[in-house]
Amino acid sequence: MPENRRQRRPRVRRPSRSPRPAPEAPATDGPVIELEIERVAHGGVFVAHHEGRVVFVADAIPGERVAARVSDQGRERFWRAETVAVLDASPDRREHVWAEASVDRAPELRAGGAEFGHIRMPRQRALKGEVLREALSRMAGLEADVHVEPVESGFAPGVSLDDGTGWRTRMRLHVDADGRVGPYAARSHTIVPVASLPLAAPELEALAPLDERFAGASAIDLVAPSAGDPAVVVVEGDRRPNGARATIEERVGERTFRLDRDGFWQVHRGAAATLTRAVQDLIDGELFDPRAANHDLYGGVGLLAAAVGDRFGETLRITTVESDARATEHAGANLSEWIGARAVTARVDRYLDELAAGAGAAERARLRDATFVLDPPRAGAGRAVVERLAALRPRQLVYVACDPVAFARDVGLFRERGYELDELRAFDMFPNTHHIEAVARLRAIV
Structure with a gap:
C-alpha cells in the first residue's frame, strides 16, 4: 500500500545517470x-x-x-x-x-519524458538504431549493423510492446510553489499538471496523486518493486533522511536483490532480466576463466555480477566495484552465495589505479585472463578508465551502455588501445523516449 501521502520526509536524491544543468523553457515569442x-x-x-x-x-x-x-x-x-x-x-x-x-x-505546456511518443514503435527503434550506428561510425570508425530489439514480453508482464506504455517502475513527479504535482515540461524545469502517466506501470499510474496538493513538498516519488507493494513517497528538502533507510526487493528470475528504495535500479520492468540474459550471452565462454580476477565495474547492488555467477557457477571469482557505499553493502549480501565474490566501495578510476599498483606478477596474470563487465553512468567510462583498463589487458570486456555517443567514444578509445568490438546488441528499454541501451563485447587483440 502507498505510504502516507501527507507525510513529509527529507528529500532523497536519487543517483543520476545524466546530471545536466537545468534547461531553459522554450521561447513562446520566436518566429x-x-x-x-x-x-x-x-x-x-x-x-x-x-x-x-x-x-x-x-x-x-x-x-x-x-x-x-x-x-x-x-x-x-x-x-x-x-x-x-x-x-x-x-x-x-x-x-x-x-x-x-x-x-x-503549446510547446511550453507539453509534458517531458516521452519525446518519441508521436512515432510508431518500429520507426522509433529504427531511429534509435540510426543514432547508435552514426555515433559508432563517426567516433569509433566502425560501420555496424544495429538492430534495436524490444524487451521480451516474458520479461515485462503488463507492458504494451505495440504502444510502448506501462513500463516505468520508478517515476519522480515534481511539486510547484502552489503544491501542484506534475512532470517537467519538455526541455524545461517548468512543472506541468497532467491527468495521466501512460509510461508508468499500471499500479503506479493508479496510485499517482495527480489531483492532490502537497504544500511544502519538493517531489513525489512513485516506486513499484517487483516484490512487494508499490509506494508513493512525499519528499522535501536537500538532505537524506537520518536513521534507517527504506529497502525493497527486486526479483530477476529466481533471484532476489535487496537495495535501498531510493537506490539505482533499472527503470523498465523487464530491463534487469534483459540485461542479465544479454551479459550472460555476450561473454565468450572460451575466453572466460572463473578463477581469474574477474570484475563488475560500476556494479551497483550486484545484478550483473550475479548474472555472471549464474552462468559460470559457484567457483566464480569476481569483484564488484561501486562508489555508493550503501549499494556496495547490498551487493555483498546479494552475492554472498559465491565464496569468491567480494564487493568494494571505490571510484572505478581510483580502484583501477590501486589494482595496477598493487598487483604482482601472479595477480597481473589473473587480470590478463579476466573478464571485466562495466555498466558506467550515462557519461560513459571515459578516457581515464579506458586507459587503465586497457593497460591491465583483460581478455574480454562486456560493456553495458545507456548513451550511444558516450559508448561510441569509449569504443573508439578501446580500439586505439588494442580492443575490437566483437558483438553488439541494442535494446529498447525506454520506449517513447530517445534513450537506448546497448550491450557489447570487446576482445583484446593479441
Whole structure:
C-alpha cells in the first residue's frame, strides 16, 4: 500500500545517470518557420536547415514538413525549434501516447519524458538504431549493423510492446510553489499538471496523486518493486533522511536483490532480466576463466555480477566495484552465495589505479585472463578508465551502455588501445523516449 501521502520526509536524491544543468523553457515569442525534416539527431530532436543554418527540431519525424517556432536564436551555428503544426505528416506519425505531450499543446505546456511518443514503435527503434550506428561510425570508425530489439514480453508482464506504455517502475513527479504535482515540461524545469502517466506501470499510474496538493513538498516519488507493494513517497528538502533507510526487493528470475528504495535500479520492468540474459550471452565462454580476477565495474547492488555467477557457477571469482557505499553493502549480501565474490566501495578510476599498483606478477596474470563487465553512468567510462583498463589487458570486456555517443567514444578509445568490438546488441528499454541501451563485447587483440 502507498505510504502516507501527507507525510513529509527529507528529500532523497536519487543517483543520476545524466546530471545536466537545468534547461531553459522554450521561447513562446520566436518566429515560426517552415522546415523539411532531414534526419534524427542524438537527444530526441531532428535536423533541418533554414537559410544555411542547422535547426534542431522537437516533435517531428524525418521526411515531414512542419511549422516550428524557434526557441533559441542565440547561437551562431544552430537554432532550436519546437514543432507547432505538421504540414506534411510521415506515415509513421501516430496520435501521441501521452495526450499531455502532444503537438496539439503549446510547446511550453507539453509534458517531458516521452519525446518519441508521436512515432510508431518500429520507426522509433529504427531511429534509435540510426543514432547508435552514426555515433559508432563517426567516433569509433566502425560501420555496424544495429538492430534495436524490444524487451521480451516474458520479461515485462503488463507492458504494451505495440504502444510502448506501462513500463516505468520508478517515476519522480515534481511539486510547484502552489503544491501542484506534475512532470517537467519538455526541455524545461517548468512543472506541468497532467491527468495521466501512460509510461508508468499500471499500479503506479493508479496510485499517482495527480489531483492532490502537497504544500511544502519538493517531489513525489512513485516506486513499484517487483516484490512487494508499490509506494508513493512525499519528499522535501536537500538532505537524506537520518536513521534507517527504506529497502525493497527486486526479483530477476529466481533471484532476489535487496537495495535501498531510493537506490539505482533499472527503470523498465523487464530491463534487469534483459540485461542479465544479454551479459550472460555476450561473454565468450572460451575466453572466460572463473578463477581469474574477474570484475563488475560500476556494479551497483550486484545484478550483473550475479548474472555472471549464474552462468559460470559457484567457483566464480569476481569483484564488484561501486562508489555508493550503501549499494556496495547490498551487493555483498546479494552475492554472498559465491565464496569468491567480494564487493568494494571505490571510484572505478581510483580502484583501477590501486589494482595496477598493487598487483604482482601472479595477480597481473589473473587480470590478463579476466573478464571485466562495466555498466558506467550515462557519461560513459571515459578516457581515464579506458586507459587503465586497457593497460591491465583483460581478455574480454562486456560493456553495458545507456548513451550511444558516450559508448561510441569509449569504443573508439578501446580500439586505439588494442580492443575490437566483437558483438553488439541494442535494446529498447525506454520506449517513447530517445534513450537506448546497448550491450557489447570487446576482445583484446593479441
